[in-house]
Structures are given as structure tokens and as C-alpha cells.
Amino acid sequence: MTAEHSLAPDLLLINGKILTVDAQDRVAHAVAVAGGRILAVGDTREILPLRGRGTEVIDLQGRTLLPGLTDPHLHLADKGTSEMHNLDCRDFYTDVRSISQILDRFAARAAELAEGTWLVAHGSPMQDFRMPEGRFPTRWELDRAAPRHPAAISFGAHITIVNSLGLARAGITRETPDPAGGSIERDPGTGELTGKLRERAQLLVKKVLTPYSHEQLKAGILHEAAKCLERGVTTIHDIVIANRAVRAYQELWQEGRLPLRVSLLIRVIEAEIVPESLLNLGLFTGFGNDWLKLGGIKLSIDGGITGRNAAFSEPYVGEPHNCGLIRIPQEELEDVAGRYHRAGHRLCIHAIGDVAFDMVLRALDRILSAHPRPGHRHRIEHMGNWLCTPERVALMRRHGILPVPNIAYLHFVGDSILACLGPERMRDAFPLKTLLGAGFPLTSGSDAPGYWPVDVLRDIGAAVARRTWMGQTLAPGEALSIRDAIRMYTVNAAYAGFEERIKGSVEPGKLADLAVLAEDPFAVPPEKLKEIPVDLTIVDGRVAYRREEAWR
Ligand SMILES: [Zn+2]
16 A cells, blocks of 8 residues: 555545534535545645545535534433333324323233233333323223233333333232332322332332344434434434443444444442442443543432422422432442542432432532542533522532533423423523533433433534423523534534544544534524435445435
């Protein structure tokens, strides 16, 4: 191979609108790629002469090119396989709008399944608010739809409804005590089980289901990864709860089949991975390579908002005795988080209610004051959705803690959250503009794919339009510019992954992860951003997804 040949780019992308997302937000027109890295960025007439004998040239024909997008909070390995196999009863992505339609789907699926086999379904979080019945289906209704099948339907990650056969299979009776960090709902009058399981009580059912095989798990990851690439997402931060997910990712990488880059956030409490695992190994955050690495440790303090289990100091609207629940006591939190911090790990701690916010802030304040560590980039997952008081913001700024809100929640369940928290707590909801103004390198995670699909363009649009799925606009004063919303999922998300030197902008030397959109995001109304097709996604300098009909 001649020196000239080895210097020639592998790929030129010309005649585009290149949003570099560099420090000056420069717009260029062409990019040269070599060896999986960006070689040069400039005008087409500067870049085209770099062409060598083996160089592929793609004429973008005016399309907009962005750095590959990052979604920093997913449950992809955990939910990918069930996305493929479970009965889908979600209102956001099916035509299901009522309990009776859910029951019809159950009856139809039951007719296909052998008697006695599990019928597992998923709905959408807070679907009770949006269905005309204003509630979830009951155990008795599921019994009528599937009398000869143990059946369960989850509505988001925090609530599962189980029928009578399902309860029997899981060994749950009236005498079963509530497990720590979960509850088995009982009729207040009769004490009879209603079939509704919250938080950790759901594990009683999960543990009797036949686990997916290793190959099914890998297929589920690839199924969801393909959907990420279709939306220009080239990096994900995936929360994993079991060693089989870590193994599946590592095998896919080893086999050359991992199509995007993955930062693993390893959950070490309420997981099959015991708290000591990574401490014993001596590995810390950053271990791995540019495809697959340890991105941090995940802990969850309180329940989820969608199950009305997040821990607030004031009760939920209409439920005067429900303030949510705490999953990890303060001492356990400080002990585990402290040990991982001292061992060089980045912490990603889920906190949704104000009680949980103050627990995590107290824990991190103590840990960081006793053992300062520059560049820790500890994250609070879901902080920045609401109740982000000046005191909480100041403490996060002082310690360099990153809030990671979820603008997808505004879009899909903003109305329902408003109804269950009330206007007072939601007055400053999703204060993205305020948080950016306070100096945070703000990003946002979607919590997909169990709730809704991965779609960063949809989330960029939601950060700008602040429109809910049902048509309401929430706190429009906190709307971001498209420029800032794009930065959230590129440079800022790269920072949240310790990867700003290699990702997040189209600049020479960075990884050649790129997304080509069919339309210019600055030229469409923000609520239409989710409809922009991605025409091409490039990972490591290679085409990972091409929308064929766009290039004929
Ligand atoms: Zn999550």
C-alpha cells in the first residue's frame, strides 16, 4: 500500500449542511473520513480533492448532517427482548385506548397460546389516566379475558397487574407480606388481592417467568439497536441489571455484530449483580473500548413517578396517604455509593421525588466532601424534571453533579404527571433553559424502549415545543432553541459519557459517527421534528443504516 493510498479518505460526504456542533456551532458542507475518524471538515471544494482511488463519495444533495446522537439513559438490553415478544397494549404506539380493547387483545392472544402458559403484556406508563375508565384493568377482568392462562400486564416499570392464575403461579396469597420496597395491593374492605403489584413486589412474578435464552437476549439487543440507528442514535448508555446482558453485549462486540457504541451503567442493588461485584474486580468507570465500556454504577432511591411510587414530601393528588416509597435507606445508599465513589466509579443515581432528591444530595455532599475527586461526573437520573429548587441546583453546581432529566416524560406523560403532582409542584417543570443557564452541560435520557421507542429527534422537538402527546404545552418559558436542544444530545451527552474528546461534534480527530437527516431541523416546526426521517447513519466511518428509498 502506498503512502498516498493509506492517506486517502475512506469516505467523503459532500454538498451537505454540516452542523458541526463545535464550540462556535460552525456550519460546513463536506466531511472526509479515514480509519473510522473524521479527517477533515470544510467546503465541498476543499474536501473533494482529498478523494483517492478507494474513496467512496456520498453526495448529500443538501441534506443536513449532525454528529451521531446519544441517548444517555436506556433500558435496552433489559427490555429489548420483551419488546419483541410481549403482547403490546401501549396506547402511544398502538390503537389501544381502553380497558376493553386491552381485554380483547388478551382474549385473542390467549386463544393462540397453549393453556397454562404465561401471557405477558405491556401497556404504557400512566395509561390509567388516559383511558376512559380512568383506571387499570383488574385481576378479575384479566381472569375473564384469559381464564386458563397465568397473565400479567406491566404499565411502565413500576406497576404490574396479574390475574388469579398468575398470582397462584407466583405463590402470592392474601397472607403474603409486602416485600421490602414493594407492595401487594389489597382491597381495603375485604383484604382480597386486587392483582396490582408495585415496585419490588413485581419481582415475585418476574422470578417465576421463564427467562429469555441468551440468543433471544442478543436478538433483542440487535432489534432495538437497529431502531436506534434508524433515528441517528450511535451511542447509548444502557442500564443493565444482570451479568447475562453484559455477556450478550461483549459477545456481540467480539463477534463484530455490535452496531453502535454502548456505555454500560451497571445496576448493583435490586439487580442480579451483587453490590460487591465491580469492587471485587477492581475495574472502574471507563474500562473497555470505544464500542463497549463501563459508564458508571446505577442505583435507585425511590419508586417511579409513573407508578405514583416516587417519594415526595407531600402526598399525591387524590391519594392523601400515598407519598411514594423509598427503595434504598440512607445508610445503604451512602455506604454503597461511597464505596463505589472511592473505587473510581461514576454514580448514576435515580431520584424522582423531592425526598429522594434530598437523600441523594445529602449522600453525595457527604461523600464528595470527605473524599473529593475531580471529574467524577456523578449523575442524578430524573433530577431536572421538577422541584429543582435553587438550593438543590446550587449544591449540584458546587459539587459538579450532573442532573439528567427526561424530556420524553414531558411529551408522553406530562399531562398525567401534572394530574398526580398538581400545578404547584409542576410550576417549574422540566426547567431545561434554567439548568443550561446555570451552567450545567445538560443532557436528557428517554428511559426507552419499554415506555416508548428510542427517538432523540422526537426528544429534541419536545425540548423546543414542550408539547404533550395530548396537546398541552407545559412551561413554555423553559423552551430551548433547536441549537441548544441538539447540543444536549451531542456534545453535552458526550460529556456525560466522559467522551467529549472523541464524540459529540464533527471535528477532525473525532470518531466518525454521523447522522444524515432528510430535512433540516431548523426548517421544520419543532413538533414535527419527530417526523424527520434519518436517511443515513454512519458509525465508525461505515454506513450502519441507510433509508434505501431516500437514495434512489
Ligand atoms: Zn430508567
